[in-house]
Amino acid sequence: xxxxxxxxxxxxxxxxxxxxxxxxxxxxxxxxxxxxxxxxxxxxxxxxxxxxxxxxxxxxxxxxxxxxxxxxxxxxxxxxxxxxxxxxxxxxxxxxxxxxxxxxxxxxxxxxxxxxxxxxxxxxxxxxxxxxxxxxxxxxxxxxxxxxxxxxxxxxxxxxxxxxxxxxxxxxxxxxxxxxxxxxxxxxxxxxxxxxxxxxxxxxxxxxxxxxxxxxxxxxxxxxxxxxxxxxxxxxxxxxxxxxxxxxxxxxxxxxxxxxxxxxxxxxxxxxxxxxxxxxxxxxxxxxxxxxxxxxxxxxxxxxxxxxxxxxxx
Amino acid sequence: xxxxxxxxxxxxxxxxxxxxxxxxxxxxxxxxxxxxxxxxxxxxxxxxxxxxxxxxxxxxxxxxxxxxxxxxxxxxxxxxxxxxxxxxxxxxxxxxxxxxxxxxxxxxxxxxxxxxxxxxxxxxxxxxxxxxxxxxxxxxxxxxxxxxxxxxxxxxxxxxxxxxxxxxxxxxxxxxxxxxxxxxxxxxxxxxxxxxxxxxxxxxxxxxxxxxxxxxxxxxxxxxxxxxxxxxxxxxxxxxxxxxxxxxxxxxxxxxxxxxx
Numbered sequence: 132x133x134x135x136x137x138x139x140x141x142x143x144x145x146x147x148x149x150x151x152x153x154x155x156x157x158x159x160x161x162x163x164x165x166x167x168x169x170x171x172x173x174x175x176x177x178x179x180x181x182x183x184x185x186x187x188x189x190x191x192x193x194x195x196x197x198x199x200x201x202x203x204x205x206x207x208x209x210x211x212x213x214x215x216x217x218x219x220x221x222x223x224x225x226x227x228x229x230x231x232x233x234x235x236x237x238x239x240x241x242x243x244x245x246x247x248x249x250x251x252x253x254x255x256x257x258x259x260x261x262x263x264x265x266x267x268x269x270x271x272x273x274x275x276x277x278x279x280x281x282x283x284x285x286x287x288x289x290x291x292x293x294x295x296x297x298x299x300x301x302x303x304x305x306x307x308x309x310x311x312x313x314x315x316x317x318x319x320x321x322x323x324x325x326x327x328x329x330x331x332x333x334x335x336x337x338x339x340x341x342x343x344x345x346x347x348x349x350x351x352x353x354x355x356x357x358x359x360x361x362x363x364x365x366x367x368x369x370x371x372x373x374x375x376x377x378x379x380x381x382x383x384x385x386x387x388x389x390x391x392x393x394x395x396x397x398x399x400x401x402x403x404x405x406x407x408x409x410x411x412x413x414x415x416x417x418x419x420x421x422x423x424x425x426x427x428x429x430x431x432x433x434x435x436x437x438x439x440x441x442x443x444x445x
Numbered sequence: 446x447x448x449x450x451x452x453x454x455x456x457x458x459x460x461x462x463x464x465x466x467x468x469x470x471x472x473x474x475x476x477x478x479x480x481x482x483x484x485x486x487x488x489x490x491x492x493x494x495x496x497x498x499x500x501x502x503x504x505x506x507x508x509x510x511x512x513x514x515x516x517x518x519x520x521x522x523x524x525x526x527x528x529x530x531x532x533x534x535x536x537x538x539x540x541x542x543x544x545x546x547x548x549x550x551x552x553x554x555x556x557x558x559x560x561x562x563x564x565x566x567x568x569x570x571x572x573x574x575x576x577x578x579x580x581x582x583x584x585x586x587x588x589x590x591x592x593x594x595x596x597x598x599x600x601x602x603x604x605x606x607x608x609x610x611x612x613x614x615x616x617x618x619x620x621x622x623x624x625x626x627x628x629x630x631x632x633x634x635x636x637x638x639x640x641x642x643x644x645x646x647x648x649x650x651x652x653x654x655x656x657x658x659x660x661x662x663x664x665x666x667x668x669x670x671x672x673x674x675x676x677x678x679x680x681x682x683x684x685x686x687x688x689x690x691x692x693x694x695x696x697x698x699x700x701x702x703x704x705x706x
Binding site: 161162163186187206207208209210212213220221224225226227236237238239240241243247258259260261262263264265266269275289290291292319320321322323325326374375377381382384431434 | 480481482504505506507517518519520521522525526527531532533534535538539542543562566571573574575576577578579580581582583584585586589590612613614615616617619620621622623624625626627628629
């Protein structure tokens with residue numbers, strides 16, 4: 132696997148190289164740094180038969196469903212944040228309209244444990260959830276085992292539910308910045324991005340900014356994803372819209388609210404895709420089409436951290 | 446935070462009443478796991494009244510938030526800037542929640558039954574549901590691991606407080622024990638609805654009506670509940686929000702009317 136030179140590529144190249152029909156694709160970012168631009172490029176390139184793995188399946192997943200990219204969804208929350216419903220997702224699941232969608236439901240920690248098991252190449256990961264839930268009856272991935280150790284205070288061994296590893300063919304995450312080799316720094320909500328990257332066969336980081344090696348090395352603790360785990364670095368400013376990038380731009384709450392109405396009407400949803408995804412050559416065009424005035428409304432002020440002193444040997 | 450002064454005679458809305466009642470129940474609690482909406486209001490008001498020093502842990506991983514504005518989502522950037530800590534998902538769900546650090550978890554649901562089991566997955570059949578709901582999120586973990594759980598139900602009807610759930614996403618401890626799993630907490634202890642307050646003391650108890658809101662009768666609540674609702678020996682009438690509580694809620698907690706309607 133090439134892990135050195137030539138990692139900086141366009142989103143078009145990254146999707147062309149790493150996403151194939153029928154792949155399992157993870158898109159992570161827990162309400163913050165959602166890799167929307169990556170999802171849009173997958174739509175533009177017309178991938179089919181994907182299994183999408185994402186804890187909070189929200190707007191970008193609804194868009195990928197409407198574009199016909201996805202046949203199976205693995206998720207723990209399928210809603211438009213607190214702003215309403217995902218119209219296409221509901222039509223697919225409730226009425227198989229225009230086609231059925233296979234849906235594997237987990238809880239949030241179940242998804243986290245699947246990534247942990249995947250990243251660590253374990254056969255399963257235990258968690259204290261699901262006892263008495265109907266979820267195991269509809270999701271055969273959730274199984275119960277008996278601990279090989281005595282229970283607390285010498286009682287009978289505990290029974291505990293486990294979930295299987297997930298090893299996506301490719302994981303996409305969005306981040307604030309990386310260097311040319313893929314050392315990736317994230318601040319604010321860090322979610323499950325590092326685990327999702329390590330679980331995958333290939334990983335693409337999409338960043339707001341490509342920075343000099345020295346910038347990354349001035350604060351190594353902020354590197355959540357080291358270069359050895361990264362196959363491609365894509366520079367794509369504002370690529371997390373309508374979600375936010377801490378310190379770069381704010382969440383577009385108005386768009387979240389608007390999505391419920393757009394997606395409620397399949398015709399309107401497809402018109403939206405035509406205009407904003409198929410109708411733009413890449414994310415830079417999407418950003419330009421929104422216009423600077425629009426982006427000014429999402430601008431944020433400065434709130435710098437106090438620098439830390441890593442020290443150096445005298 | 447400051448805002449315009451409300452009309453002193455303005456009537457109390459359902460959101461205000463639910464927030465105030467839920468906030469009073471937080472007396473003495475230290476750590477709360479909460480989503481956005483009415484729980485945010487309840488916790489913020491409790492911090493100013495019955496539970497100074499209460500810490501909110503958000504499902505996005507923020508601990509000890511000091512937001513400059515009332516957050517619109519659990520991931521609002523204002524929760525992160527100036528917060529005491531932000532932890533990753535494995536730390537949040539694994540060490541904080543499953544590690545037993547949460548006193549009270551706040552949950553909502555489309556359906557709840559007499560044991561406090563919750564449905565947030567589907568109305569109708571799993572395979573071809575009438576309504577596909579958002580799913581578990583972290584609710585399964587909150588119920589299994591928080592010491593106790595408060596549920597806020599904006600609507601109190603036989604379709605939301607039901608005899609039998611269409612699907613049990615998030616089980617209480619009775620169901621967990623029957624499945625051979627020992628939960629950390631006691632499950633749902635309070636359900637605050639638009640009509641009153643239901644309470645359940647611990648494992649093996651079912652929810653009982655303990656309070657009705659002003660102007661609501663016990664019979665009205667029983668008729669709006671999808672099972673034979675037991676009542677406490679004494680059902681009290683909820684004390685209406687005090688002028689001080691309303692002033693804090695309207696002027697300090699949510700002056701921009703993000704959640705108060």
